[in-house]
Amino acid sequence: MRNWKFAMASTILGSALLLGACGSTEETATGSETADSASDEAVVEGSVTGDGSSTVAPILEGIVEEYAAVQPEVQVTVGVSGTGGGFEKFIQGETAFSNASRPIKEEEAAALEEAGIEYTEFLLAYDGLSVVVNQENDWVEDLTVEDLKKLWVEDGSTKMWSDINPEWPDEEVVFYAPGTASGTYDYFNEVILEEEDIVESATLSEDDNTLVQGIQGDPNAIGFFGYAYYIANQDTLKVVTIDGVEPTPETIESGDYSPLSRPLFTYANNAKIAEDEAAYDFMQFTLENAGQMAEAVGYVPLAVEDYEQGLADLEALK
Incomplete structure (x- = not known):
């Protein structure tokens, strides 16, 4: 099994993923048993397009690469324009699925209804939104929710x-945060900023790697993003506990890491999934392997029965 936590440190996604299915012959991360069982199935051909959350992207990056070994005649393209940007394309009918680090908004659901697009929400994993500082920062170990609001509200x-x-030092704080099209931004805005404006000096980007690099380069920097990005860069970043609780798989799953624990989703276009064999097959593979891949890249998998429910909901679309 490929070590995805370390692989992410060097390949953790640029502006988009295009892992086509052109011939990887390596054993899949889901093990030879998965590959062997899949080899008995009919070969699927086609192309599948998705977009959305950069937080969810590490899970999909691994799944896409492993799927290429199972169905080499299917090309899967996954953009990472942020949760909001992904939903814009989903509403336009450009994508078969849309990854999201927050639940769909009422106005997005209304726009899909107006466009005549029916969809299904699939839960993939849990994340603990991680607040991090530069490793040279030797004064911040813990912040309260109120501290976060005081820092980040303009x-x-x-x-x-x-x-x-x-x-603490009389030095100006340097802020890095996900862009406004990101579901991570939306979530932080809701639970920490309480809908107030984010500090104007913050560098915003939908690319979490830009945030990582910015924080790595400035001792006075602070930022936040999905737990998997912290795990992939934990040797060069320092995570801050929130109200005394550190984000770990245990505290994220239990809800003790509150209020920054959250679910991660993908949303499927029902018609595209039902009518396109490649889209259906890829979504099925995603749900079958999301738990193992989520754990491998640093997120928290769901209970087995939750994935089974997702697969039942998918089968109902046929």
């Missing part, structure tokens, strides 16, 4: 570390 002031604790 109030017209220049934010200094000493504003949170007078014993």
Whole structure:
């Protein structure tokens, strides 16, 4: 089985993924048993397109690569324009599935209804949105939810570390955050900012690797993104506990890492999935392997029965 946690550190996604199915002969990350059982199935041909969350992308990146070994005649393209950007394409009918790090919004659901697109929500895994600082930062170990709000809400002031604790350096805080099209931004905005404006000085990007690199390069930097991106870069970043709780698979699954634990989704276009053999086959492979891949890249898998329910919901689309 490929070590996806380490593979992510060097290949953790640019602006898009295009892992076509052109001939990987390596044993899949789901093991030879999965590959052997799949080899008995009919060969599927076609192309499948998805888009959406950069947080969900590490799961899909692994799944797409392993699927290429099972169905080499299917080309799967997965963009990472953020949850909101992905839903825009989904509403336009451009994609068969849309990855999301937050539930679909009412206005997005209404737009899909207006467009005549029926969809199904599939839960893939759980994430703990991780607040991180530069490894040279030796003063921040823990922040409260109120500290986070004080830091990140725009109030017209220049934010200094000493504003949170007078014993901390009188240095300006440098902020990195997901872009406004990101579901991670939406989630942080809801549970931390409480719909107030984010600090204007923040560097925003839908590409989590840009955030990682920015924080790595500045001792006064702070940022947040999905847990898998922290795990992939934990040797060069320091995670901050929130109200004394560190994000771990255990605290994320239990809900103790609150309020920054959250579910990760993919949304399927019912008609495309039902009518396109390649789209259906890929979605089935995704649900069958999401738990193992989520754990491999640093997220928290669902209970087995939750994946079984997802597969039952998928089969109902036929």
